[in-house]
Amino acid sequence: xxxxxxxxxxxxxxLANSGIDSSRLDIEQIKRIIGPLPAxxxxxxxxxxxxxxxxxxxxxxxxxxxxxxxxxxDEFASRHPQGLELDPDFVRPDYTNVHFHLQPGGYYxxxxxxxxxxxxxxxxxxxxxxxxxxxxxxxxHTPSPADGQVKRVLDLACSVGQSTTALKAKYPDAxxxxxxxxxxxxxxAHRRAVLLESEVTFSQRLAEATRFGDAEFDLVxxxxxxxxxxxxxxxxxxxxxxxxxxxxxxxxxYDFCDSASMSPLEIYHRDFDAxxxxxxxxxDFCDMxxxxxxxxxxxxxxxxxxxxxxxxxxxxxxxxx
Ligand SMILES: C[S@@+](CC[C@H](N)C(=O)[O-])C[C@H]1O[C@@H](n2cnc3c(N)ncnc32)[C@H](O)[C@@H]1O
Numbered sequence: 001x002x003x004x005x006x007x008x009x010x011x012x013x014x015l016a017n018s019g020i021d022s023s024r025l026d027i028e029q030i031k032r033i034i035g036p037l038p039a040x041x042x043x044x045x046x047x048x049x050x051x052x053x054x055x056x057x058x059x060x061x062x063x064x065x066x067x068x069x070x071x072x073x074d075e076f077a078s079r080h081p082q083g084l085e086l087d088p089d090f091v092r093p094d095y096t097n098v099h100f101h102l103q104p105g106g107y108y109x110x111x112x113x114x115x116x117x118x119x120x121x122x123x124x125x126x127x128x129x130x131x132x133x134x135x136x137x138x139x140x141h142t143p144s145p146a147d148g149q150v151k152r153v154l155d156l157a158c159s160v161g162q163s164t165t166a167l168k169a170k171y172p173d174a175x176x177x178x179x180x181x182x183x184x185x186x187x188x189a190h191r192r193a194v195l196l197e198s199e200v201t202f203s204q205r206l207a208e209a210t211r212f213g214d215a216e217f218d219l220v221x222x223x224x225x226x227x228x229x230x231x232x233x234x235x236x237x238x239x240x241x242x243x244x245x246x247x248x249x250x251x252x253x254y255d256f257c258d259s260a261s262m263s264p265l266e267i268y269h270r271d272f273d274a275x276x277x278x279x280x281x282x283x284d285f286c287d288m289x290x291x292x293x294x295x296x297x298x299x300x301x302x303x304x305x306x307x308x309x310x311x312x313x314x315x316x317x318x319x320x321x
Pocket of ligand 1: 135156159162180207222223224
């Protein structure tokens with residue numbers, strides 16, 4: 001029988017029996033040791049199949065209500081136009097055309113992409129996402145800038161706006177923006193926020209070219225964005241965050257751990273995720289020194305720590321000029 005422990009136990013045993021110091025193993029060696037095990041192959045097949053089944057079921061169920069759900073999103077957008085800025089001339093860069101986590105149509109090609117994503121993450125986070133628990137926890141865990149001044153907050157790549165509304169709840173007097181390139185994500189985010197009576201603004205903009213002015217924000221927040229960007233865009237986005245933050249403002253980033261702090265099994269999983277779960281760019285992010293990039297882009301001090309599981313956090317203060 002294959003349970004949650006079978007694959008990790010078999011993989012750890014094979015790694016130990018290889019006789020190679022695990023801290024020296026590279027991904028090709030790890031794949032050669034773990035890949036052929038029956039438990040690995042069964043695990044991989046199940047991972048891929050359950051992801052495909054999840055999306056098949058979610059899209060089928062939502063597609064049955066497609067017309068009414070789309071009409072509802074449109075109605076919220078026209079009845080509460082404040083709080084939603086969509087750009088009819090928006091030009092989306094090619095690198096965004098990836099079906100992350102195998103979501104059919106990806107993040108923007110289907111009008112219900114935001115609704116699909118929200119249901120998909122509810123399944124993925126196994127209950128931790130039903131009432132925004134995860135996002136609220138991360139926002140609570142995030143410090144304010146050292147001087148305590150928080151008047152304007154930017155949530156980069158907000159998807160359906162769960163951290164955006166959590167940030168507004170934490171800073172009720174602040175002006176809070178959530179930006180994303182995907183209009184269907186923003187429409188779903190806007191509907192949620194209206195229902196929650198959360199007065200935030202969602203706007204269709206690129207994280208690396210936000211069109212905001214210099215030093216306009218006190219806090220910039222980004223949860224699991226960077227591992228979905230190519231390296232050039234990661235660097236541009238960090239520089240953009242530095243530009244829109246005032247000196248002393250805080251850039252709070254939560255994202256995947258770097259390969260150097262992963263166990264061989266986690267490295268194997270990351271590689272599998274990149275190749276078979278639509279995470280086209282995650283290896284680039286995990287292989288880079290993100291703290292060094294922050295330091296080179298005008299941030300310091302930078303507080304780096306683990307946020308739990310695979311997630312690491314960087315709290316980077318915009319250095320004084
Ligand atoms: C994994 S989700 C981020 C999750 C989100 N921060 C949350 O808290 O649920 C990635 C999101 O980033 C958006 N995105 C990706 N690249 C972007 C970019 N360059 N500019 C703006 N949004 C981007 C996608 O449309 C998608 O909604």
